Amino acid sequence: METSWIHTTVLLNEAVEALFNKQAQPEPGAARTFVDATFGRGGHSRLLLSQLGPQDRLVAFDRDPQAVAAAAQIADPRFSIRHEAFHALAELPEASVAGVLMDLGVSSPQIDDPARGFSFRADGPLDMRMDTTRGTSVAEWLATADTTTIAEVIRDYGEERFAVPIAKAIVARRQERGPVSTTAELAQLVAGAVKTREPGKDPATRTFQALRIHINAELEELQQALSGALRVLAPGGRLAVISFHSLEDRIVKQFIARHAKETVDRRSPDWMLGKSAAMPLKSLGRVMPSAAEVQANPRARSAVMRVAERTAA
Structure with missing residues (x-):
C-alpha cells in the first residue's frame, strides 16, 4: 500500500483561474474540454472540476502509475485519466480544447518516497523513472x-x-x-x-x-506537449505552464514568444499593404507565487507560471 505522501499544489487558484477566458464565454449548454496534462495528485484537477459546468469534461494525463491510481479515486463522470506522457495530448481533436494546464517537474510524493530514487535525502534505489x-x-x-x-x-x-x-x-x-x-x-x-x-x-x-x-526525456516531452497544445487549443483557449527550473521555463518562454511575435517579411504583399501576419498565440504574461505561498510551501519558491491564449490565426 502506498504511503500517503503529502503534496501541496503550487499556484493552485492562480493556475485554474488562468485557464478561463472571461471574454470568450461558451454558448449556453455548450460542452468545453479542459486538459490537466500532468495530474500528479490532482490538486489542480479537483479545483477545476469544482468550477466546470455539467456538460464540460476534464481529460488528465500522467505517466506515473501511482498518480493514475490516485486519479481513479475521482468519481466524477466528467473526468477521465490517461496513463500516458503528456505529449499524448496532441492526439485530442484539433481545436477542441478550452484550456491546457501543465505543472512540470516532480511531485512531492515522488521526491519524498525513497523507493522512487528521485532524492538523495534518504537512501533508495537509483531509479528516477516517472x-x-x-x-x-x-x-x-x-x-x-x-x-x-x-x-x-x-x-x-x-x-x-x-x-x-x-x-x-x-x-x-x-x-x-x-x-x-x-x-x-x-x-x-x-x-x-x-x-x-x-x-x-x-x-x-x-x-x-x-x-x-x-x-525521462523531460525537455523533449515538454517541447512536444507545447506543440500539441497549440494544435488542440480552440481559438480563445488558454495555455498555462508552471515551471520549476530555468531550462523548462526557457523552453516555455521561447515557445510562447516564437508563436506570439509578429514576423515581418518586407517582400510580402501583406507588408506592402500595411498588414501584419496574425500569430497563433497571445502572451498573457507570467505569474509568480506570493510571499505567503512560498513561506507556507518552500518548494514553490522557484515556480513561475506563463500563460498564453490561442488566437484565431
Missing part, C-alpha cells in the same frame, strides 16, 4: 554510459560545472567496485568530485536533476 512500468532506470543507464555521455548530460541538464569530474568518478567506481545503484552512493560520489558549492545547496542537487531530466 513511469515505473517501462524504460531504463538511472542505475541501469549509468551502468553502461561512457564518461563523455554522462558528463554531457550532467552539464547540459544540470548546468553543473564539475560535470567531467563527476562523470569520471562514476565510471571509475563502476570499474573498481561495480555500478552505482543507490541514491546515497551517487550522492557520495558527487560530493567527492565537486570541489565548491553555493551555500545551502547540496553538491548532488544539479546531478540528480540532470539525470532525472535525461532518463
Whole structure:
C-alpha cells in the first residue's frame, strides 16, 4: 500500500483561474474540454472540476502509475485519466480544447518516497523513472554510459560545472567496485568530485536533476506537449505552464514568444499593404507565487507560471 505522501499544489487558484477566458464565454449548454496534462495528485484537477459546468469534461494525463491510481479515486463522470506522457495530448481533436494546464517537474510524493530514487535525502534505489512500468532506470543507464555521455548530460541538464569530474568518478567506481545503484552512493560520489558549492545547496542537487531530466526525456516531452497544445487549443483557449527550473521555463518562454511575435517579411504583399501576419498565440504574461505561498510551501519558491491564449490565426 502506498504511503500517503503529502503534496501541496503550487499556484493552485492562480493556475485554474488562468485557464478561463472571461471574454470568450461558451454558448449556453455548450460542452468545453479542459486538459490537466500532468495530474500528479490532482490538486489542480479537483479545483477545476469544482468550477466546470455539467456538460464540460476534464481529460488528465500522467505517466506515473501511482498518480493514475490516485486519479481513479475521482468519481466524477466528467473526468477521465490517461496513463500516458503528456505529449499524448496532441492526439485530442484539433481545436477542441478550452484550456491546457501543465505543472512540470516532480511531485512531492515522488521526491519524498525513497523507493522512487528521485532524492538523495534518504537512501533508495537509483531509479528516477516517472513511469515505473517501462524504460531504463538511472542505475541501469549509468551502468553502461561512457564518461563523455554522462558528463554531457550532467552539464547540459544540470548546468553543473564539475560535470567531467563527476562523470569520471562514476565510471571509475563502476570499474573498481561495480555500478552505482543507490541514491546515497551517487550522492557520495558527487560530493567527492565537486570541489565548491553555493551555500545551502547540496553538491548532488544539479546531478540528480540532470539525470532525472535525461532518463525521462523531460525537455523533449515538454517541447512536444507545447506543440500539441497549440494544435488542440480552440481559438480563445488558454495555455498555462508552471515551471520549476530555468531550462523548462526557457523552453516555455521561447515557445510562447516564437508563436506570439509578429514576423515581418518586407517582400510580402501583406507588408506592402500595411498588414501584419496574425500569430497563433497571445502572451498573457507570467505569474509568480506570493510571499505567503512560498513561506507556507518552500518548494514553490522557484515556480513561475506563463500563460498564453490561442488566437484565431
